Amino acid sequence: MAGAVTSKGCQKIRGSQIKELLDAKRNVLFDCDGVIWNGETAVPGAPEVVSSLKQQGKNVFFVTNNCTRPRENYVQKFSRLGFNDVAQEEIFSSAYCSAVYLRDVAKVQGKVFVIGGSGVYNELRDAGVPFVEEETDTSGGSIYDCPLDSEVKAVLVGYDEKFNFLKLAKACCYLRNADCLFLATDPDPWHPLRGGRVTPGSGSLTAALETATDRKATVIGKPSRFMFECIASQFGVDPAQCLMVGDRLETDILFGTNCGLDTMLTLTGVSKMEEAEGYRDSEAPEKKDFVPDYVVDTIADFLQTEEED
Template structure:
C-alpha cells in the first residue's frame, strides 16, 4: 500500500474499517504521542491499552514519543502500567528529556556542566547519562543576580518545563549564554498544555522564548517537531521511515514532527487539535502550513480494534 506521504500530498481524510485494516497491514512501526492519544491525565483513553496489546501481538514495533520532560523513562513505564498498558519497557519511551541527554552526551559531547531550567525529570535524565548539572536548588530565597555565584564551567543551558521557574534562573541562564560557545537547548517548544476546567498550563516553549529574548539567541529544540527524536529511535532500532506511522493529537507538534521525519501521520481527536483546524491548514494558501496536515484522521485509536477483529 502506498502511503500518503509517498503520494506527495496530505489527504487529511477520516478513515475506518477496511482503510484502517489496510494501513495496519502496511505499517510495521507505530509511534504514539502519549497525553491526548493514550491517556488524558490519569485516565486511559477507552480501548487504548487493548490497541497496544494487539499491535504487539501482531508483531508490530511500538514506540512512544513525548515532549513531557518531567519524568524519567522508568517512571513513564510505571505510569503505563498503572493505567493498564502492560509490557511497556523504558527503552520504548523517547521523552524530550531523555533525547536531550543523548544529544548533550553523544552529539555535542559537552565538556563541562549544564545549567538546567527544569524539574527533576530533566536533571535525572542528564545525571543518568553522566552529565554534570548545575541549577538554583541551593540558592537562598532572597538571592539576586547581583550577588549570586556563577559556575565557571557551564557549557550548555537546557530549558524544560519548570513549575519553580524564577527570575533568577532566567538571569543566570542569560549570563551563561553571553558566552557564544555555550550551547542553548530546549527540551521542546510546546506553548501550553490543557488542564481540567478549561484551564491551561504554560509549556516549556514559554520559558525558552523568554530566554531567547533575554539572550538574543535562538534555542535548538530537541523534542517534537525536531527530527532528532526520530533519529534517536532509528539509531537504536534501525527503523525504516516508510514503515512508520506517527499518531498524535497536536497538529503543530505531532503532525509536523511526522512530516519533518518523512512519516505518514494520523491525527486522533481525543486530545488538543480538531478536524476543522486540520482542514483549515489543508486549504490554506501558505505551503508551510501543509506540514501541519495529517494524512489520516480517526476519532480515537480504539478505532483500530474492529480492523484487528476482522483479520
Template sequence: MAGAFGFKGCQKIHGPQIRNLLQAKDFFLFDCDGVIWHGEKAITGATTVVNSLIRRGKNVVFVTNNSTRPRENYMHKFYRLGFTDVMLEQIFSSSYCSALYLRDVVKVCGQVFVIGCDGLRTELQEAGIPCVEEEEDQPDATIFTCPLAADVKAVLVGHDDKLTFLKLAKASCYLKDPECLFLATDNDPWHPLSSGRILPGSGSLIAALEVASGRKATVIGKPSRFMFECISSQFRGVDPAQCLMVGDRLETDMLFGSNCGLDTMLTLTGVSQMEEAQEYRNSDVSTNHSLVPDYVVDTIADFIPAFEELEEQSN
C-alpha cells in the same frame, strides 16, 4: 507526503482502511498525552490497541515532549494504566533524547545549567551529564549578588513549574558566552488542563530566554527530527515509509511526522480538532500543509474493529 492509500489529509478512515494501514506499517509512533491517556486515565480502548500491536510483532514506540518525569516513571505509569507489554526501550521522552544529544552528539565537556523539573535532571544524571547543583537561593538573592557556576557549557530549558526570574537571569548570563549551547527539550506553547485552564509550556520559557539572550534555542523534541534519529539509532531497520506517527497536536505531532517523512494520523481526543486541520489544508501558505495529517480518527480505539477483522481472516 501523500499517505499510503493515495489521499491526503483530513479524511477520516474506518474499518477496512485502518486494517490495510495496520498491515502496511511496521512501526507505530504514539504521542502519550491526549492520545493514549488523559492524566491518570487511559483513553478507552488504548490499552487494547497498544498491547495488540505489540503482540502482533509491530514495533511500537512512544514519543512525548513531556520532560517532567524520567523514563522509569513512565514505565510505572504505563503498567499502572494497563499497558502491560510496554518496555523501557520503547519510551522516547524529550528529556531522555536531550540527554542523548548532550552525551552522544555534542559530547558536552562541562556542566549544564538546567531550567526544568527533577525528571529532566534525573535523565541527564543517568547519562553521566554533570548539572549545575541547584542550591536554594537566599530570599534576597539577586543576579547582582548570586554566584554563577564555572565551566557551564550548555543551558537546557524544559518545563519548570518552579521557574524564578533569577533562574532566567542566570541562564541569560551563561548564554552571553557564544560557546555555551542553548538547548530546549521542546517548544510546546501550552498544555490543556482538565479544568479548562491551560498551563504554559516550555515554549513560553524559551521565548523569554531567546529575547533576553538574543539567541535561538536548538529544540530536541518534536517537531525536531532528532527524536526520530534517536529511535533509528536504537531500532534496526527503521524505514520512514513503514512508520505511522499518531498524535493529537498538529503543530507538534503532525509536523514532526512530516519533517521525518512519516505518514501521520490525528486523533481527536486531544488538543487539535478537524476544523484546524482543514484550515491548514486549505491554506495558501505552503508551509502550513506540513501540519495536515494524512489520516484522521476519532480515537485510536477505532483500530479495534480492524484487529477483529484481522482475527476473523486468520481463523
C-alpha cells in the same frame, strides 16, 4: 479493494481502511498526552490497542515532549493505567533525548545549567551528563551577587513549575558566552489542564530566554527530527515503515512530516478536525506540513477490523 485508502490529506478512515494502513507499517509511534491518556485516565481502548499491535509483531514507540518525569516513571504510569507490556526502551521523552543529545551529539565538555524539573535532572544523571545542582531556596538570592559556575557549557530549558527571575537571569549570563550551547527540550507553548485551565509550557519559558539573549534555542523534542533519529539509531527503523499518531498538529504532525513519516491525527486531545482542514485548505505552502495524512476519532478505532457502513 472496497474501502481502500486511496488519498491523503485529512482523510477520515475507519474499519478495514485502518487495518490496511496498519498492515503496511512495521512501526507505530504514539504521542502520549491526548493520544494514549489524558492526565491520569487512559484513553478508552488504548491499552488493548498497544497490546494488539505488539501481538501483530509491530514495533511500538512512545514519543512525548513531556519532560516532567524520567523514563522509569513513565513505565510506572503506563502500568498504573493498564498498559502491561511497555518497556522503558520504547519510551522517547524530550528529557531523555536531550540527555542523549548532550552526551552523544554535542559531547558537552562541562556542566549543564537546567531550567526544568526532576525529569530532566534524572535523565541527565542517568546519561552521565554533569549539571549544576538545583538550588532548593533562591528566595534571598540576587543576580548581582549569586554565584555562577564557570564550568557551565550548556543551558537546557524544559518545563519548570519553579521558574523564576533568578533562573532566567543566570541563564542569560551563561549564554553571553557564544560557545555556550542553548537547548530546549520542546517548543510546546502550553498544556491543557482539567477544568479548562492551561499551564505554560517549555516553549514559553524558552521564548523568554530567547528574547533576553537574542539567541535561538536548538529544540530537541517534536517537531525536531532528533527524537526520530534516536529511535532510528537504536532500532534501525525505516521512515517508510512508520506511522506517527498524535493529537497536536503543530508538533506531532509536523514532526512526522519533518521525518518523512505517514501521519495520523486522533481527536482525543488538543487539535480539532476543523483546524486540520483549515491547514489543508490554506494557500500558504508552509501550512501543508501541519496537515495529517489520516484522521481517526480515537486510537480505539484501531481495534476495528471490519468495514463499517
